[in-house]
Every structure is written in C-alpha cells, then in structure tokens.
Amino acid sequence: xxxxxxxxxxxxxxxxxxxxCAGCATSVGVHARAATAVLVDGIxxxxxxxxxxxxxxxxxxxxxxxxxxxxxxxxxxxxxxxxGPGLPPAGRLPAGQELAAxxxxxxxxxxxxxxxxxxxxxxxxxxxxxxxxxxxxxxxxAGPLAGGAERPYEVVLADVxxxxxxxxxxxxxxxxxxxxxxxxxxxxHDDPSGAELARRCVAAGARAVPDGTAVHAxxxxxxxAVPRRTLVVGGTRxxxxxxxxxxxxxxxxxxYAATGGRGRDGNPDWVDRVRQHRERRPAHWRTVETHDxxxxxxxxxxxxxxxxxxxxxxxxxxxxxAGDDTAWLGxxxxxxxxxxAELAAAVRAARRRVVLxxxxxxxGVEPDTVWQRRYRDELGWLxxxxxGTCEEVLLVVAGQVMALKG
Numbered sequence: 001x002x003x004x005x006x007x008x009x010x011x012x013x014x015x016x017x018x019x020x021c022a023g024c025a026t027s028v029g030v031h032a033r034a035a036t037a038v039l040v041d042g043i044x045x046x047x048x049x050x051x052x053x054x055x056x057x058x059x060x061x062x063x064x065x066x067x068x069x070x071x072x073x074x075x076x077x078x079x080x081x082x083x084g085p086g087l088p089p090a091g092r093l094p095a096g097q098e099l100a101a102x103x104x105x106x107x108x109x110x111x112x113x114x115x116x117x118x119x120x121x122x123x124x125x126x127x128x129x130x131x132x133x134x135x136x137x138x139x140x141x142a143g144p145l146a147g148g149a150e151r152p153y154e155v156v157l158a159d160v161x162x163x164x165x166x167x168x169x170x171x172x173x174x175x176x177x178x179x180x181x182x183x184x185x186x187x188x189h190d191d192p193s194g195a196e197l198a199r200r201c202v203a204a205g206a207r208a209v210p211d212g213t214a215v216h217a218x219x220x221x222x223x224x225a226v227p228r229r230t231l232v233v234g235g236t237r238x239x240x241x242x243x244x245x246x247x248x249x250x251x252x253x254x255x256y257a258a259t260g261g262r263g264r265d266g267n268p269d270w271v272d273r274v275r276q277h278r279e280r281r282p283a284h285w286r287t288v289e290t291h292d293x294x295x296x297x298x299x300x301x302x303x304x305x306x307x308x309x310x311x312x313x314x315x316x317x318x319x320x321x322a323g324d325d326t327a328w329l330g331x332x333x334x335x336x337x338x339x340x341a342e343l344a345a346a347v348r349a350a351r352r353r354v355v356l357x358x359x360x361x362x363x364g365v366e367p368d369t370v371w372q373r374r375y376r377d378e379l380g381w382l383x384x385x386x387x388g389t390c391e392e393v394l395l396v397v398a399g400q401v402m403a404l405k406g
Contacts (some may be wrong), residue, residue, distance in 0.1 A: 006038065006058075
C-alpha cells in the first residue's frame with residue numbers, strides 16, 4: 001500500500017497566508033509545505049485540502065483515478081473547502097463505521113479527542129496505516145487496535161510535535177511498535193525546522209518528510225537512530241529543561257529524577273520553579289526526588305531524565321563543606337571529583353535511554369566567593385566528563401537548540 005503525502009503542514013499550510021512570523025518567513029521555496037493530505041494507492045484521498053488534485057498529479061497519480069475523498073479535519077469538505085474540481089465530493093465516516101472500497105481497501109473511522117475524525121486504512125495486501133487529524137489522539141487508546149488491528153500499524157501519520165503524548169499512548173496500547181514507520185505531519189509555523197526538526201522527530205522515533213514523498217506500508221524501514229545518552233546544557237531560564245523534556249515526551253513511561261526538589265522549601269522562588277516544572281511535564285511521568293543517581297542509571301527500565309546535574313553537584317559540595325579551605329584542600333576536592341567521575345562512568349554504562357540537564361555557568365563574570373568559584377570550576381569539569389560519554393550534547397541559548405555533538 002502506497003501513501004503519497006501530498007502535503008505535510010497544518011491546515012493553513014506553510015507559510016501561512018499573510019503571516020509575518022519568522023517561521024513563515026523561512027518556509028519558502030523548497031521549505032514550503034501544503035496542508036496535510038494523504039493519497040492511498042491513487043484512489044483514496046484522506047483529508048480535504050486546496051489543490052489536492054494538482055498535488056496528486058505532481059505525485060504521479062491522475063486525479064481522475066481518485067474514487068473516495070474522506071474529510072478528517074472539522075469543517076473540511078464544505079462548499080469553501082471542497083476537494084476541488086474533478087474530484088468526488090468529500091464525505092466523513094461516523095466514528096466506528098467502516099467503508100469497504102471496491103478496490104479492496106477498508107477504512108474504519110477512529111474517534112479522536114478533538115473535533116475531527118481519524119482513519120485506519122487496511123490495504124488489499126493486508127498492510128495498515130493510521131491517519132490522525134491535527135492536534136488529535138485516539139479518544140480510546142485501545143480504539144485503533146479494537147478497530148481491527150491486532151498488531152502494530154505499519155505506518156502512522158500524526159501530529160507528532162503538537163501531540164507527542166498521543167504517540168506515547170499509541171505505543172502504550174501496542175498500536176505503534178518498533179517496526180512502525182511514524183511520519184510527523186500537520187507541521188506548523190511554531191514547530192522547529194531544519195536540523196532541530198529532524199532531531200525532535202528522531203527523539204520521538206518518527207521522521208519528517210518533504211511534500212510529495214511516497215511511503216510504502218510494509219516495506220522495511222530503518223528505525224531512527226535515537227541517541228541513548230543526551231546532555232542538554234544552558235544558562236538560567238534558557239529553556240534547557242523544556243528542550244530536554246521534549247526529547248522524551250513521546251514515550252509512554254519516563255522516570256524523572258529531580259535532584260533539586262528538596263532542601264529549599266523555604267525559598268519562594270525555588271518553590272515556584274519546582275511547581276512550574278511539575279505542571280509542565282506529562283502527568284504519566286514518574287518523579288523521583290533524589291541525589292542518589294547511580295542506582296537509577298544502573299537499572300534497566302524506561303527512559304530516565306535527570307534534572308539537573310548542577311543541583312546534584314551543589315549537594316555534593318555542601319556535603320564536603322567546599323567553602324572551607326581546610327576541608328577542600330584536605331581531600332574534599334578529590335572526593336568530589338571522584339564522585340563526579342563515578343557519575344560519568346555510570347552514564348557511560350547506562351543501558352536505558354538517559355537525558356540529562358545541566359547548567360552552563362562559566363560564561364559570566366568572575367564569582368565573588370571561593371565556594372562559587374570552586375562550584376563553577378567543578379561544574380565545568382562535570383559537564384565535560386558527562387558530555388564525553390554522551391552521543392548527543394545540546395546547548396540551549398534563548399530557547400534555541402544548537403547541537404554540539406551528535
């Protein structure tokens with residue numbers, strides 16, 4: 001079963017008409033994308049978008065061969081948003097109902113948690129694909145499987161960046177497996193482009209493709225090379241924690257190791273920071289507040305996020321009284337450095353997916369106190385040691401991600 005992606009953008013396309021934002025300004029020429037529409041084997045058009053007939057012709061399919069048009073987005077298919085001249089009128093299947101086409105294709109409507117309709121398509125060869133409208137997840141995580149798919153889909157086309165937790169739920173239900181080709185569609189002007197788009201998709205176990213790409217369900221696909229270890233560094237309020245969380249938000253189960261949640265309850269600013277972090281990360285993540293990271297790194301299990309190494313180091317420096325010269329020069333520094341080296345070795349040996357967050361504090365003014373200068377130096381050493389063990393190191397500045405490694 002061939003799925004021709006006639007478009008891969010959000011309903012308004014990229015660039016959005018009349019939008020002056022930076023995302024739209026750079027989405028021109030080869031970077032422009034039409035609204036998402038999928039043509040299955042040249043006969044079944046999923047979603048109704050302007051110019052679908054011409055896009056089908058560019059993809060090598062005669063518009064006259066299209067026999068069925070199914071709207072997925074709410075409001076699509078009306079007088080102003082029809083499929084265009086020469087194409088059949090658009091229809092919409094009620095959730096749970098199935099269309100049996102003369103070609104041997106079967107299409108089942110999947111209920112989603114936003115206005116619109118998802119479609120599970122089975123080809124004459126038995127291969128299956130799931131298409132979800134913008135911003136949608138299956139209303140019942142087991143729904144796609146209960147709708148006739150007793151094994152993972154060969155292809156899933158979904159709003160991976162807009163609704164990563166939908167992909168997590170599909171994985172948890174078994175609808176997405178290791179061999180599923182997950183394609184990110186409905187890309188919008190707020191989404192990253194270029195290398196960061198590719199990195200975000202890889203982290204989710206998905207890929208983004210250009211308009212006009214033909215995806216063949218059932219053909220072997222090379223799984224995205226997801227880095228096992230990622231270090232995300234950045235300054236204060238740079239967005240490093242958010243960017244680290246985005247590397248794991250499409251996973252159904254994540255352990256979040258918070259190293260700074262205790263010991264500062266009397267500090268209103270710190271309490272507010274902790275609250276913001278807790279509210280932002282997915283509710284299904286399991287949080288562990290600890291400074292003892294070695295057992296977590298040694299365990300097999302779901303992905304592990306550690307936020308952050310800077311707080312972990314501060315705790316270690318407080319334990320040895322790093323501001324006291326006698327303690328520091330009498331073995332404290334060696335003890336701290338050995339502890340940091342042990343952590344870096346544990347990261348290197350980890351068998352689970354690990355994403356670590358740390359602060360970059362060495363680019364500012366010279367610290368006033370001995371403790372602060374020692375902390376700056378030791379954090380730089382720790383970041384370098386851990387970064388050396390990671391396949392991917394990302395620097396976040398002003399919310400923007402730059403790859404230093406990987």
